[in-house]
Amino acid sequence: MKTWLSDIIHQANERYFTPEEMARMQEYFSTMPLRLQTASAIERADPVLGREVLAELKKQYPDRQLYSRPFANDIAALVPVLVHAMLADEVQFVRRRLVDHFQAMMTNLEMPMTEVADAIRVLREVIFRRLSAAQTSVIEPFFNALLVGIDPNGPEKLAASSSEPAHEDSPPEVATV
Amino acid sequence: MIHTLLRKCIDRYPTKTEISQVEEYVATVPKRIAALQELKAAQDKIIQDMFAEYQKLYPKFHTFRPYAWAKAMRDVGMTMALCANAMFIGETDILDETWTIWFRSIMKSVHMTPQFLRDNYALMDKHMRRHISPEAYGLIKPYLDHIADVMCAIPEPIRPEVGERRPVGATR
Amino acid sequence: MSTGEASFRLRPGFYSRPDFFVTDIVKGTTRTATGTRVCALTNDFLIGFRDALIYETGKSYRKVMKRCGRRWGEQFAKRFEKEIGNYLFKASLSELSAGTVHTYLAEAFNYHGYGLLKINLTYLEQGIIVAELAHSMMPSIVSSSDRPVDMLMAGFLGAIFSYLSGQDLDAIQTACPTQGAESSLFVIAASPWIAETETWLLKAPPHTVVAHETILKRMLGETLPGELTGSAPVEATS
Numbered sequence A: 001m002k003t004w005l006s007d008i009i010h011q012a013n014e015r016y017f018t019p020e021e022m023a024r025m026q027e028y029f030s031t032m033p034l035r036l037q038t039a040s041a042i043e044r045a046d047p048v049l050g051r052e053v054l055a056e057l058k059k060q061y062p063d064r065q066l067y068s069r070p071f072a073n074d075i076a077a078l079v080p081v082l083v084h085a086m087l088a089d090e091v092q093f094v095r096r097r098l099v100d101h102f103q104a105m106m107t108n109l110e111m112p113m114t115e116v117a118d119a120i121r122v123l124r125e126v127i128f129r130r131l132s133a134a135q136t137s138v139i140e141p142f143f144n145a146l147l148v149g150i151d152p153n154g155p156e157k158l159a160a161s162s163s164e165p166a167h168e169d170s171p172p173e174v175a176t177v
Numbered sequence B: 001m002i003h004t005l006l007r008k009c010i011d012r013y014p015t016k017t018e019i020s021q022v023e024e025y026v027a028t029v030p031k032r033i034a035a036l037q038e039l040k041a042a043q044d045k046i047i048q049d050m051f052a053e054y055q056k057l058y059p060k061f062h063t064f065r066p067y068a069w070a071k072a073m074r075d076v077g078m079t080m081a082l083c084a085n086a087m088f089i090g091e092t093d094i095l096d097e098t099w100t101i102w103f104r105s106i107m108k109s110v111h112m113t114p115q116f117l118r119d120n121y122a123l124m125d126k127h128m129r130r131h132i133s134p135e136a137y138g139l140i141k142p143y144l145d146h147i148a149d150v151m152c153a154i155p156e157p158i159r160p161e162v163g164e165r166r167p168v169g170a171t172r
Numbered sequence C: 001m002s003t004g005e006a007s008f009r010l011r012p013g014f015y016s017r018p019d020f021f022v023t024d025i026v027k028g029t030t031r032t033a034t035g036t037r038v039c040a041l042t043n044d045f046l047i048g049f050r051d052a053l054i055y056e057t058g059k060s061y062r063k064v065m066k067r068c069g070r071r072w073g074e075q076f077a078k079r080f081e082k083e084i085g086n087y088l089f090k091a092s093l094s095e096l097s098a099g100t101v102h103t104y105l106a107e108a109f110n111y112h113g114y115g116l117l118k119i120n121l122t123y124l125e126q127g128i129i130v131a132e133l134a135h136s137m138m139p140s141i142v143s144s145s146d147r148p149v150d151m152l153m154a155g156f157l158g159a160i161f162s163y164l165s166g167q168d169l170d171a172i173q174t175a176c177p178t179q180g181a182e183s184s185l186f187v188i189a190a191s192p193w194i195a196e197t198e199t200w201l202l203k204a205p206p207h208t209v210v211a212h213e214t215i216l217k218r219m220l221g222e223t224l225p226g227e228l229t230g231s232a233p234v235e236a237t238s
Helices: A004-012 A019-060 A069-076 A079-088 A091-109 A113-128 A133-150 A156-163 B002-008 B016-027 B029-057 B068-089 B093-109 B114-131 B134-151 C043-089 C098-112 C137-141 C151-165 C191-202 C212-219
Strands: C022-024 C029-031 C116-120 C129-134 C169-175 C184-190
Touching (some): A004 B068, A004 B093, A019 A069, A019 A079, A019 A113, A019 A133, A019 B016, A019 B029, A069 A113, A079 A091, A079 A133, A079 B002, A091 A113, A091 C098, B002 B016, B002 B093, B016 B029, B029 B068, B029 B134, B068 B093, B068 B114, B068 B134, C043 C098, C043 C137, C043 C151, C098 C116, C137 C151, C169 C191, C169 C212, C184 C212
Antiparallel strands (some): C022 C029, C116 C129, C169 C184
């Protein structure tokens, strides 16, 4: 699994970590308790997410046929990916597992991206209701990365530019097996 | 610690045990940084004292290949850096994936004996303990022990290339 | 595989999981997220495999290669069902829409290093699927040839689409980078139809490239069955 953290570890190889590398890791490690608390708070909401997302979608978009129970459950099932990306502070996980995949899926199914994006916005609302401001601040950039990726003209564009995780995105791995 | 947690938590949430382990680890990070810096600063002295003893223990080792002791010193320096880094990130998995298993195969292929390697890590341990603070040593020791356990698990070579062992006292 | 009536599903990417390939260096094994063991086949191996087949089977090597691809594809299709159907969606692939299945199939190709797969369903009603595969393995190791060289992938695709459709399908490569095409093109259709097309193609003059469009038009009944035209001859090097 390739992350910015594993990159630092592998690049150090047979030398000591540099002070800059240790500072970067220390800064990230110090945020782990908050990231883990956020994951726990989201986990507590997990069992009801599908149901609540569907209820909210039916309320906000009563005419949209797309929003079924399996669809709402699928939307809720994206959460562990976002949580994992948040724990790793690695936005590339969102881009590769969700954004790239959904873009391909939308093209193949000729589905309106905005309807999917709206459902993810509802999921975000449902989750954020249960989080503190600090917890929201660590997961929000990953929701934004997803929403900007699939709905580039949506309102998250501005937010994403200011809340993007600090590190540079790692180059994509190429599977060669 | 955290690197391993990230590998385990793909598509699932961290367990309570994992969370408390990470929280405990995070609390020790400043001490780990200090220990790494201490070891790095003491490295040359540790190697110098360690090899003064090691060379007496294996007086013929240098006859088996050119620059034998120089290479051994280089390898010990790398081992200390890897050990310190592993201590800092709080995990051994990545150490085995990137280094120990591979390095053990090299030691095996150049006909080192398990005793020669046991002596190596015992001397490292002994001189580390002498040159760094007890707190730093306490943090580093489990990682050095892990490296020693993996590295010493080699069979006796049919034709050892370390020379006669002349004990000068208990080592480990 | 449903062609659209199934409910819309939107699970995360599966092959882009950061732990899709996990190597256990102590055991010396690499496994996928569902536990299937995989190994890397290098260009050297593939060249050796192809050369050995040519040496052992002579002119039949093309059929043998395709048969190998078919067997491989049959196994791959079962694994694909296990990974995407059983594991990811907890459902049969037949319950998923074609677009969903094709998206995951293209990602499977991408992440296994088989190349970039695009599936064109324009002629589906006429019983034909066109697949485009960029950066495929075999064309990348054979510099040039008077005939398409990706029989392995033709057999592979035939087997996969047979599995997905529940019908006896086969594939024929209709464009190949070894003959100047940008990527490999395959026409997938009922096996007897492909067999008849292959027989027809054997009648082409030596060193003649029969264009993908020509083959497709003939299969769609837009040219006379006996008509066979080709572009400028190419040198046979393979």
